[in-house]
Amino acid sequence: MAGARPQDGACTGRAREVVTAAMRALRFHVFGGPEVLRIDELDAPAPGDGEVLVEVHAGGLNFADTERRAGTYLADQPLPETSGFEAAGVVRDGPREWVGKRVAFVHPRAHAELCVVPIAKLIHLPDQLDFVTGAAFPLQALTAWHVLHTLGRVTEKDTVLIHAAAGGVGQLLVQLAREAGATVIGSVSRAAKFDVVKRRGAHHVLTRGPEFQQQLRELAPSGVNLLLEGLGADVDALTSLAPLGRWVTFGTAAGQPAPVTLESLYEKSVTVSAFWLRTEMPAHLREHATNEVLARLLDGRLQLETTTVPLEDAARAHRRLEGGLTVGKWVLTLR
Ligand SMILES: NC(=O)c1ccc[n+]([C@@H]2O[C@H](COP(=O)([O-])OP(=O)(O)OC[C@H]3O[C@@H](n4cnc5c(N)ncnc54)[C@H](OP(=O)(O)O)[C@@H]3O)[C@@H](O)[C@H]2O)c1
Numbered sequence: 555m556a557g558a559r560p561q562d563g564a565c566t567g568r569a570r571e572v573v574t575a576a577m578r579a580l581r582f583h584v585f586g587g588p589e590v591l592r593i594d595e596l597d598a599p600a601p602g603d604g605e606v607l608v609e610v611h612a613g614g615l616n617f618a619d620t621e622r623r624a625g626t627y628l629a630d631q632p633l634p635e636t637s638g639f640e641a642a643g644v645v646r647d648g649p650r651e652w653v654g655k656r657v658a659f660v661h662p663r664a665h666a667e668l669c670v671v672p673i674a675k676l677i678h679l680p681d682q683l684d685f686v687t688g689a690a691f692p693l694q695a696l697t698a699w700h701v702l703h704t705l706g707r708v709t710e711k712d713t714v715l716i717h718a719a720a721g722g723v724g725q726l727l728v729q730l731a732r733e734a735g736a737t738v739i740g741s742v743s744r745a746a747k748f749d750v751v752k753r754r755g756a757h758h759v760l761t762r763g764p765e766f767q768q769q770l771r772e773l774a775p776s777g778v779n780l781l782l783e784g785l786g787a788d789v790d791a792l793t794s795l796a797p798l799g800r801w802v803t804f805g806t807a808a809g810q811p812a813p814v815t816l817e818s819l820y821e822k823s824v825t826v827s828a829f830w831l832r833t834e835m836p837a838h839l840r841e842h843a844t845n846e847v848l849a850r851l852l853d854g855r856l857q858l859e860t861t862t863v864p865l866e867d868a869a870r871a872h873r874r875l876e877g878g879l880t881v882g883k884w885v886l887t888l889r
Contacts, residue, residue: 569653571646579666580868580886583634587736588869588876591637599670602713606648606671608657612862613641613665615884617784617807620876628830638665638886641699642679642688649673656681658688658695660666660831665865667888677844682852690860690883697804697831698726699843702734703797704835705802705827706780710735713774717783718807719756720747722883727782727854728754736780739773741766741876745748750859750881765828767793777822786811797822804829805877862887 567864577598582590601607619637621627641664645652655680661671679688701723702708714731718724719740731738732755740756742748751759760769767790777796783789784805791801792814803811805827819826850856862889863871871884 556651567650567701568648571653571867573838577667578865578888579632579663580637580865582623582637585623585633588620588623588872590623591869591872593865593868595862596633596666597748598668600669601648604673606645606652606657606673606676606820608641608659608669608671609646609889610641610643610667610669611685611887612643613638613689613865613886613888614689614693615868615871615875615886616640616693617862617875618693618803619665623872626878629832636663636666638663640664640689640693641669641888642685642742643669643888645676652676656685656688660692665868665886676849679713680848680852684697686860686862686885686887687858689885690854690858693831694722694883695726695847695851695856695858696840696843697829698723698730698833699847700835700839701782701802701804701829702727702730704839705829706782706800708734708736708780712779713737713739713796714780714782715739715741715770715774715778716740716756717762717781717785717789718743719754719783719883720761721786721807722880723753723804725750725859725882726856728756730850732756733850733855737774739770740777741868747881754857762788770794791826792818792822792824795822795824798824800825800827802827802829825868851875858883860885 578593579596581594640660642658645655658677659671659675661675712714714736716727717740719728720742722755738756739758740751741760741762748759781801785808787809861884865886865888872881
């Protein structure tokens with residue numbers, strides 16, 4: 555199901571459906587708070603070789619969007635810049651075999667009505683999945699898959715601690731870890747987020763407060779085997795982990811982590827991995843993850859909790875996201 559190959563083989567040449575001369579894009583001209591976001595009217599971009607033009611219907615919001623807008627994102631970025639890392643829509647211009655296809659993708663500048671996307675990044679969106687789902691899953695669900703399986707190598711023998719388990723990636727990790735047969739412990743910042751984490755299948759949910767390590771010891775006396783976190787700060791991984799434990803870090807939602815020395819890993823023989831979805835990885839790993847995730851979305855093993863917000867309300871959505879006030883995935887609607 556994954557995607558970079560044309561389906562109907564023989565066709566070459568370009569095709570173009572109706573492409574408007576102008577489009578709206580969510581942009582920022584300076585780095586700052588959500589108030590710097592604005593909707594600009596721009597000329598429609600034109601795809602080059604190996605690219606298509608996608609008419610975007612929905613764009614997934616990610617924590618990284620707020621970091622990019624604030625100027626704290628990992629990668630360099632020019633200004634003015636269009637927001638967004640993922641979206642779903644319909645191909646309107648490009649090689650004939652792609653035009654008219656429903657697609658999802660992870661690619662920068664996705665929160666615009668029209669987006670040029672490399673063909674290698676397109677995922678065929680099955681008809682059974684709507685555009686909101688298509689915009690909601692690629693970045694978070696593929697991250698969750700790779701964190702849990704590619705790097706975490708989860709097994710049914712593992713006790714897994716998932717921090718910020720009610721968040722977008724967090725809810726997906728809980729479901730996938732439970733399906734893999736592991737014992738799942740989720741952490742949240744406040745009790746109001748307990749229910750959703752339980753509903754997603756966690757065996758236990760803990761609040762990250764002063765009692766956290768003590769409560770964790772009651773559940774996992776030697777510590778957990780696998781720790782998955784996108785918090786960065788306030789994790790105290792080496793205390794939470796059991797001997798020979800694995801720690802996969804994938805973000806800094808709570809701030810920059812305290813430095814970890816190699817020396818400190820020896821006592822428990824801990825393995826540390828860091829995951830970034832934009833890392834170049836072998837195509838078969840990408841395809842495998844995409845296929846596994848799509849299969850689970852189609853048969854209901856993976857449930858997404860989505861809240862839709864019109865593009866005009868993007869600043870409000872950014873504010874809630876960076877305040878840690880969202881549950882599940884927020885998606886901007888563009889059509
Ligand atoms: N490496 C990658 O390729 C990749 C891909 C996707 C996401 N990520 C990262 O993974 C992390 C989670 O992403 P997500 O999309 O799941 O985000 P999300 O839905 O917004 O969840 C983030 C969670 O982090 C917790 N949090 C703790 N301190 C926070 C703070 N100061 N501000 C905001 N949230 C705070 C909140 O949960 P509690 O209330 O329970 O604390 C919040 O729900 C982020 O750091 C993101 O950048 C990385």
